[in-house]
Amino acid sequence: MSMLPATINFGHRAQALRPFGGRLSRLIGIRRMVVCAGLVVLALGFGLLTLASGDFPVPLGEVFRALVGQAEPSVQMVVVEWRLPRAALALLLGAALGLSGAIFQSITRNPLGSPDIIGFEAGAYTGALLVMVALGGGYLMVAGGALVGGLVTAALVYGLAWRHGVQGFRLIIVGIGVSAMLTAFNKFMLLRAQLEVAMSAAMWDAGSLNGLGLDRLLIAALLLLVLIPASLLLARPMAQLEMGDDAASALGISAERTRVLLMVLGVALIATVTATAGPIGFVALVAPQLARRLTRAAGVALLPSAAMGALLLVAADYLAQRAFAPTQLPVGVVTISLGGMYFAWLLVAEARRQ
Amino acid sequence: MSATIATSQQLARAAAKRPGLVETNARRWFWLAVVVLVLLATILASLMVGSRDLGIGRVLDALFAYDDSDEHVIVIALRLPRTILGLGVGLALGTAGALIQALTRNPLADPGLLGVNAGAYFAVVVGVGAFGLSGIGGYIWFAFAGAIVTTVLVYLVGSAGRGGGTPVRLTLAGVAIGAVLSGISAGITLLDPGTFDRLRHWAAGSLVGQSHETILVTFPFIAAGLLLAFVVARPLNAVALGDDLALSVGVSVRRTRVVVILATTLLAGAATAAAGPIGFVGLMVPHLARWIAGTDQRWIFAYTAVLAPILLLAADIVGRLVLRPGELQVGIVTAFIGAPVLIALARRRRVSGL
Numbered sequence: 001m002s003m004l005p006a007t008i009n010f011g012h013r014a015q016a017l018r019p020f021g022g023r024l025s026r027l028i029g030i031r032r033m034v035v036c037a038g039l040v041v042l043a044l045g046f047g048l049l050t051l052a053s054g055d056f057p058v059p060l061g062e063v064f065r066a067l068v069g070q071a072e073p074s075v076q077m078v079v080v081e082w083r084l085p086r087a088a089l090a091l092l093l094g095a096a097l098g099l100s101g102a103i104f105q106s107i108t109r110n111p112l113g114s115p116d117i118i119g120f121e122a123g124a125y126t127g128a129l130l131v132m133v134a135l136g137g138g139y140l141m142v143a144g145g146a147l148v149g150g151l152v153t154a155a156l157v158y159g160l161a162w163r164h165g166v167q168g169f170r171l172i173i174v175g176i177g178v179s180a181m182l183t184a185f186n187k188f189m190l191l192r193a194q195l196e197v198a199m200s201a202a203m204w205d206a207g208s209l210n211g212l213g214l215d216r217l218l219i220a221a222l223l224l225l226v227l228i229p230a231s232l233l234l235a236r237p238m239a240q241l242e243m244g245d246d247a248a249s250a251l252g253i254s255a256e257r258t259r260v261l262l263m264v265l266g267v268a269l270i271a272t273v274t275a276t277a278g279p280i281g282f283v284a285l286v287a288p289q290l291a292r293r294l295t296r297a298a299g300v301a302l303l304p305s306a307a308m309g310a311l312l313l314v315a316a317d318y319l320a321q322r323a324f325a326p327t328q329l330p331v332g333v334v335t336i337s338l339g340g341m342y343f344a345w346l347l348v349a350e351a352r353r354q
Numbered sequence: 355m356s357a358t359i360a361t362s363q364q365l366a367r368a369a370a371k372r373p374g375l376v377e378t379n380a381r382r383w384f385w386l387a388v389v390v391l392v393l394l395a396t397i398l399a400s401l402m403v404g405s406r407d408l409g410i411g412r413v414l415d416a417l418f419a420y421d422d423s424d425e426h427v428i429v430i431a432l433r434l435p436r437t438i439l440g441l442g443v444g445l446a447l448g449t450a451g452a453l454i455q456a457l458t459r460n461p462l463a464d465p466g467l468l469g470v471n472a473g474a475y476f477a478v479v480v481g482v483g484a485f486g487l488s489g490i491g492g493y494i495w496f497a498f499a500g501a502i503v504t505t506v507l508v509y510l511v512g513s514a515g516r517g518g519g520t521p522v523r524l525t526l527a528g529v530a531i532g533a534v535l536s537g538i539s540a541g542i543t544l545l546d547p548g549t550f551d552r553l554r555h556w557a558a559g560s561l562v563g564q565s566h567e568t569i570l571v572t573f574p575f576i577a578a579g580l581l582l583a584f585v586v587a588r589p590l591n592a593v594a595l596g597d598d599l600a601l602s603v604g605v606s607v608r609r610t611r612v613v614v615i616l617a618t619t620l621l622a623g624a625a626t627a628a629a630g631p632i633g634f635v636g637l638m639v640p641h642l643a644r645w646i647a648g649t650d651q652r653w654i655f656a657y658t659a660v661l662a663p664i665l666l667l668a669a670d671i672v673g674r675l676v677l678r679p680g681e682l683q684v685g686i687v688t689a690f691i692g693a694p695v696l697i698a699l700a701r702r703r704r705v706s707g708l
Contacts, residue, residue: 112526160697169522173462173700176529180633181693184686191677281533324545333541340534347527348514 012296032295032304039291039307043091046314050087051079053322085217086209090314090331092224093209093277096269098291098309099231101284102300103266106238107259108171111300111346114285115150115270118175121281122182123153124267124274129186133193139219139275146271153178154267207280207332209317220276227272228306231265235302238262242299280332282339283312289346375646382647389660396667400437401429403671405679436561439569440670440684441663443561443625444635446576448662449583450621451636452643452654456590457614458509460521461641461699464692465501465622466633467525469532473504474626476535483542483549490571494627498575501623505615507531536631559632559685561670572628579620580659586613587651594649632685634692635662641695665691 013030051063056078058066065071066079101114115121127149128142135141157178161171237258240248245255273280290312291304313331316338320329376382401413408416408425416429447465454463465471477500481493508531512524543550589610592600597607625632643657666684669691673682 160701163701169526170700173522173525174697176525177693177696177700180689180696184689184693187686188676188682188690191680191682281537327545329541329544333537333544336537337534337541340530340537343530344511344527344534347523347530348511352514 029295029297032297032301035291035294036304036307039294039304039311043094043307043311043314046311046318047087047091050090050314050318050321051083053318054078054083055326081214085212085214086317087314088217089209089212089220089276090317091310092221092228093273093280094283094287094310094313095228095306096224096273096309097280097283097313098287098305098307099228099302100266100269100273101286101309102288102291102302102305103231103238103262103269104284105288105300106242107262107266109242110169110172111289111350112169112172112285112343114288115266116279116281116284117179118172119157119179119182120150120154120175120267120270121274121279121284122179122186123156124150124271125279126182126186126189127152127271128275129189133189139216143219143223143272143275146275147268150267150271150274151264153182154263207278207335208330209277210328210330212277216276220272223272224269227265227269231262231269232302232306234258234262234265238302239299278330278332280313281336282343283309283316283335286339286342287312289342376648382653385646386656386660389657389664393660393664396664396671397437397441400440400667400671401433404428404433404674435564435566435569436670437667439561439564439628440667442569442573442576443629443632444663444666445659446579446621446625447632447635447666448639448658449580449636449655450618450625451662452640452651452658453583453586453590453614453618453621454636455640456594456651456654457611457618458521458524459594460524462521462525462637462696464634464637465618465625466631466635467532467637467696468505468508468528469530469535470501470504470508470528470618470622471626471631471633472532472535472539473500473507474498474623475631476500476539477503478627479539479542479549479553482553483546490565490568490627494571494575494624497627498619498623501626502615502619504531504535505619559630559688560683561629562681562683564628568628572624575620575624579617579624582613582617582620583655584652586610586617587655590614590651594651630683630685632666632688634688634695635666638692638695639665641699 015028015030016025017028018025048060048063051067052058052060058075058079062071062075063079066076067084069076069080071079101116104113104115104118104120105111107113124146128146130149131137131142131145135145137145157171157175160178161167161174163170237248237253240251240253241255241258241262248255248258270284287309288300288305291308292300294308295301295304297304313335316334317331320331320334323329376385398410398413401417402408402410406425406428408429412425413429416426417434420426420430450465450470451463454465454468455461474497477496478493480500481487481496487493487496508524508528511531512527543553589600589605592603592605593607593610595603600607600610622636639658639662640654642661643654647653647657666688669687670684673684673687676682
């Protein structure tokens, strides 16, 4: 028998779920759930659109048949082998970007503290390039290089920005500086590399999903299917960490360990994206903030950010593919152009509030 | 009571002493002469170094006793225009940086960092892509238009809200708007192979492959910008004391602002039209000049005018050496040298140090 009153005002409409005879209890915000579901449906819709449209249009019914393996071989090839990797990668990588952005924005408690602004993405790209150019490794080695590059950059940026604690804006300016240096170094490496390596590296210089096949999809999906649930498990400790280290400790959370774990996961997510599709800018910055506004939440939350990231990237990729057909733009060009505008607006909005 | 007076006197003395390694005007003239000698040495080095190194005797022969030998042709037809272009562009970028830093009292200001160069480049891409302009005489006007619109836009976004523009916010606004504009520029050049081909050699900022026409067209504008800068140096000294004090010593703050923005536009626009978007020169050099000569804008401008071409030419020489027999574009080298300066500035206790 519960002693709690029948309704508690949480400030928003919520529903408590207590499955397994009350052994597990979870409070679900109604608005948050509706928003998440809506975003996921929209993202999947864009994914289907990506599968259906192109030089060889496929009706939606055929798309479904192809997905379960019952279409003609030619349709099957176009939908599953050519278009599916792209659509699925856009969804998965977008979710990873949204998550990574939410993690770092929560840790820095600053919407501008996302990994694409503070140079982690450029660092991951440097690591990936070093492996490609110097060792000529396969995709997994490149992903490993991206992870190491991202982690080293994260340590470097934090170390340089540390001065009696890390202050938000200093971190961001230091990150922009490190990012500029790494970008210059990346260009240097591209010019130094042999032509074949440079060509394949230059293709994802701007962040592109063009020409990614099923093999890439499988490995990236395996990595992300570990990383994404692992980060989602940390959603509650992360929210408690936002209340300050002392309050979080009082609630039974090891603040430093949680933060390090979150950072490693965040860097691993962004490194996977960078190793797969190159540096895709501004999705990690924008997704958590848009999701926060839609859910009217107090802080950034992981699940809505992931859903929003998936929607943004799949929509941006659709735009990059279709807006100027037959020319295909790298999706990074689209996200930078649109995300940068949002960045500028964010600055104005922040200034207004102060 | 007397203790307070003593302290304030000490403070005043400390404040007068703080700026500048060099304290008397005679010494400032002396060190300016030294720096000019360094510039001459850099110019000679720029004529000597390349995929085919030439001795100093050969270079002097080519300059003063020209015959039609291969080596003389290399010096006169290839390296001399490139060096002259570097001189002009360095002068323009450095002075533009000093102007913006003085006007916004922002130590993080730089035409590259504030997006002005990206704006000029964007306008040129539009001019070449949409209106089919070719030849610098046509698109230089687009560069000016792009530079001035971006300057005003960044200023508006960066100083929105009641608090006015802090250095950090202005820089972030510049980075954001610069990112949008370079993203769209990249999109346009990727969509239109013709534009891409015509612009690619200076997309990263390069002194190579420009015709004599470039020098003939851009240098008058650079000269005009420099003239305005030196006219406005004295009023800027007064503006540095604050708007009210400047008014009370008879300086029109508004007129000074307009002249500074005009001069910055001319300088950054012409430099970008000549050599593509090059960042960080305008950030580093004025700080170096201030460090040597103190806070008088006239001396800052004089030292900047000599130091900036040294930096740009040295970066160009480095770019020729690191990738032999290939070359690294000068904009990449300046970003690699300049970004640490940005980080060091962000690490100082007070970011607004002007």
